[in-house]
Amino acid sequence: MRDAAVVVTGAGGGIGAALARRFAAEGARVVVNDLDPDKAKAVAGEIGATAVPGDASGIVPAAREALGGTIDVYCANAGVGTGGGPEAPDEAWELAWDVNVMAHVRAARALLPEWLERGSGRFVSTVSAAGLLTMIGAAPYSVTKHGAYAFAEWLSLTYRHRGVQVHAICPQGVRTDMLDATGKAGDLVLRPGAIEPEAVADALLAGIAEDRFLILPHPEVAGMYATRAGEPERWVRGMNKLQRALENETDSQEAGPR
Numbered sequence: 001m002r003d004a005a006v007v008v009t010g011a012g013g014g015i016g017a018a019l020a021r022r023f024a025a026e027g028a029r030v031v032v033n034d035l036d037p038d039k040a041k042a043v044a045g046e047i048g049a050t051a052v053p054g055d056a057s058g059i060v061p062a063a064r065e066a067l068g069g070t071i072d073v074y075c076a077n078a079g080v081g082t083g084g085g086p087e088a089p090d091e092a093w094e095l096a097w098d099v100n101v102m103a104h105v106r107a108a109r110a111l112l113p114e115w116l117e118r119g120s121g122r123f124v125s126t127v128s129a130a131g132l133l134t135m136i137g138a139a140p141y142s143v144t145k146h147g148a149y150a151f152a153e154w155l156s157l158t159y160r161h162r163g164v165q166v167h168a169i170c171p172q173g174v175r176t177d178m179l180d181a182t183g184k185a186g187d188l189v190l191r192p193g194a195i196e197p198e199a200v201a202d203a204l205l206a207g208i209a210e211d212r213f214l215i216l217p218h219p220e221v222a223g224m225y226a227t228r229a230g231e232p233e234r235w236v237r238g239m240n241k242l243q244r245a246l247e248n249e250t251d252s253q254e255a256g257p258r
């Protein structure tokens with residue numbers, strides 16, 4: 001990673017900041033992007049990186065310029081944890097689609113000509129275990145993370161023989177602001193096994209060393225994914241049990257202390 005030109009979106013905090021710190025520690029030249037300029041500048045200042053604030057959807061040209069004309073590794077990490085179901089307003093669904101999927105598509109569109117001409121490049125997608133499984137209480141998040149996974153997989157199978165490596169990181173709970181915002185559902189399914197953002201960075205670096213597509217910072221997700229594929233009825237029944245546990249917990253809390 002020494003001297004590699006690396007971009008990390010949504011790197012003003014959480015997993016993105018941990019990725020940026022880790023790449024900088026490995027000797028990479030890093031661009032720190034975040035929608036929040038103060039957060040981007042704070043992380044960039046701490047690690048000797050360059051801040052390129054703004055919506056992750058359109059930052060490739062500015063990031064490329066800040067890195068001297070080329071990008072070696074692009075981490076599409078910014079994401080929104082939109083909750084709710086079909087009742088969530090269209091604007092909420094559209095934001096989830098835009099940030100969790102289309103920002104990756106637009107970045108790939110801007111990066112691929114350079115990478116294909118050179119015969120090398122690395123696209124890292126911070127998906128989620130919700131992209132392989134689901135997240136109770138959060139339909140827009142579950143649906144768009146499936147989209148992010150599908151896109152990363154498609155990129156990988158289409159361009160790997162032309163030198164473009166793709167990694168899909170699919171963690172369960174990670175101790176960040178996003179986890180704190182998931183409320184009761186997060187407390188039930190994510191918090192018990194939650195890991196630190198630095199562990200996600202470790203898993204990514206290990207995956208990069210092997211050019212591995214699927215990065216599972218929680219290895220047990222592989223078994224759940226296999227159950228979902230092989231025993232879909234059992235899988236849905238099991239997840240419904242969790243949904244009911246969530247409803248019971250919410251009901252008993254609404255009833256107040258007994």
Ligand SMILES: NC(=O)c1ccc[n+]([C@@H]2O[C@H](COP(=O)([O-])OP(=O)(O)OC[C@H]3O[C@@H](n4cnc5c(N)ncnc54)[C@H](O)[C@@H]3O)[C@@H](O)[C@H]2O)c1
Pocket residue numbers: 009010011012013014015016033034035036039054055056057077078079080081099126127128129170171172173174175176177178179190
């Ligand atoms: N925390 C978890 O439990 C968890 C688990 C699996 C996957 N993820 C995924 O990891 C990624 C990072 O999440 P996190 O937990 O670090 O969350 P976080 O909320 O701590 O950080 C996300 C950052 O992205 C920024 N951001 C949001 N929209 C943006 C946009 N359009 N352009 C640029 N920046 C934007 C936010 O300002 C924030 O600083 C997300 O894609 C998330 O879905 C998180």
